[in-house]
Amino acid sequence: MPTNSAAPHIPEEFQAVFTRQQAAYRQAMNPTLQERQASLRALHRLVTDNADALVEAVNQDYGCRCRFETRFAEVFLAQDAALCAIKELKQWLKPQKRHLDVTQYPLAKAWTFPQPVGVVGVVVPWNFPIAMAFQPLIGILAAGNCAMVKMSENSNHLALLLKEISPKYLPTDKLAFFEDGEGRGPAFTTLPFNHIFFTGSPATGRAVMANAAKNLTPVTLELGGKSPCVVAPDYSIRTAAERILWAKMLNAGQICTNVDYLFLPEDKVEEFIREAAARVNRCFSDINQGDYTAIIDQRSYDRIQATAADAVSKGARIVELYTGPAEDRARRIMAPRIVLGVTDDMDIMQREIFGPLLPIRTYKTRQEVVDYVNARPRPLAFYIYSHDAALQTYYLNHTISGGVGINESVVQAGIHNLPFGGSGNSGMGHYHGHEGFLTFSKLRPVFQQGPVRGLDFFLPPYAGWPTKLLNLMMKMKS
Structure with missing residues (x-):
């Protein structure tokens, strides 16, 4: 516009x-x-x-x-x-x-x-x-x-x-x-x-x-923006994979609050890939049968394909999760994929994906995650997978986003009695x-004066009672 x-x-x-x-x-x-x-x-x-x-x-x-x-x-x-x-x-x-x-x-x-x-x-x-x-x-x-x-x-x-x-x-x-x-x-x-x-x-x-x-x-x-997700070492990789991939498959990932990139402990990546692939194929034996949503139009389909190609050209590796019949490209069906080895110069880490690609970064410390998230525009959502209450609180207190999901993805956006809204680059209000x-x-404020007006005790001339009363009130508040 x-x-x-x-x-x-x-x-x-x-x-x-x-x-x-x-x-x-x-x-x-x-x-x-x-x-x-x-x-x-x-x-x-x-x-x-x-x-x-x-x-x-x-x-x-x-x-x-x-x-x-x-x-x-x-x-x-x-x-x-x-x-x-x-x-x-x-x-x-x-x-x-x-x-x-x-x-x-x-x-x-x-x-x-x-x-x-x-x-x-x-x-x-x-x-x-x-x-x-x-x-x-x-x-x-x-x-x-x-x-x-x-x-x-x-x-x-x-x-x-x-x-x-x-x-x-x-x-x-x-x-x-x-x-x-x-x-x-x-x-x-x-x-x-x-x-x-x-x-x-x-x-x-x-x-x-x-x-x-x-x-x-x-x-x-x-x-929108790039909403991060972090899986802590204490959390079940199987459960995390199932819940994160559910969000990535919902509407083919075309959700403003979706997980846009994922932090995993270095030793959990291969397990996550196995569990993610298992979840995708349990849900869709044939992804072309109508239960999986298409990319909205050809321009968006081409953009997501180009995002993946850009990542590969700069050293990333695409992991195919779906193993069923070939995707119906004519109908813009695109199964979820994991992207490994991502770097900040890749398009996939610079712009909101709005599609079924899931880039993974590895991390060693919680501070590493916080520093990375806070160095970028404020996201619409932040996802924390951990049963450690102290760690949950640490991430909540050291980052800012529109909304937060703890041990869940996307769901907070659909709860009627939770306010929905972003911060900074992800929105206002x-x-x-x-x-x-x-x-x-x-929200209209109304003041109605009573029959006895307290302000009458503070009318000029200010010498005398007005000053004495004000001095007394200020002393009581000091």
Whole structure:
């Protein structure tokens, strides 16, 4: 989404819906609990009633998207998150009392309450397009906002389906979907939204942020990066291999929180390879039969192949894990592979892989791992495989990342009541659960003065009682 001095042309479709949503927001600036719950129920029905059609649309966009993974990691989680928000929303909406300082005693009051921010623009990636559209929408509608959602150009079948069915559940002045293409992305993020929620690459996130800055629009950026994983000497290599390879096979590794490189003790590499190969072949006797997802498009397939070739040309070794029938390259099926002997000058260690390659580095000390991770941009996730509580705490306290998985990979990203969000290069802001509700709310502070005003004791002239009282208060605080 490049930015330049010339403002991009705003499609009439965008502008018309934006204008209607602005008007709808002004007509109902603080929806009731019941109205917000009704919107969430409508969103839940949209997903539930059309689950099969949504799964098939994603499959068409991928060419081959494992239907079980779409149902499990996208449809089911969206259903569950919506129901959880409906249940918890009453508590989220309660005003919160705040303590006053001594000068406001005895009868003043202070509290905060959440209000909708207005019209929110959502930019959705292609890798989990149902989840990445509906998870932020749950927070947006719970907070009482209107939303415009632009899908990815790689999700055209899904975008057209959502555009068709969404008005049956929620009016377009409350929720509207749009397809991408023909430079519509920069135009979308140029609209003066009250908040922009973007999921995608750090490079595109910078462009979105630049467009938003022109309108002083707040942004939540959910980006990516190279998420490290470390397996400690005390942890079972078999279990670690099974859990790490599960993540690498899920969606063919096309997950922003996936393990992007792995630290192993020097003497555990060959055992890990054996266990990883065993796991892959237990899961897929024939990787071409539909349970394994394709790479999204030819450009991405070629990029991952080129990443592997670059590593080999610079001295790395590719370890094939899958031993079944040959991959269907015409359908962009790419089995997981381990890459050994990686160095920092290789593309595989410089850019997010977003595919089924797993580079392995060996290490001797925990400090070596910490120094390597901290010398690089902050990742979206960090994974620690160890039963040693002291070692877990050491890694938690000496690194920073968006989220952490201990003895597990990727799962933390799908837990509704854990905030999801990056740090620095991997993003800013949070969503999911209560944090998502707060992201799309203005937490409005209110102070109500009481019948007796404490500040009257501090009015000028300051000589005399005002000074004596202030001196006494400062002495009590010293």
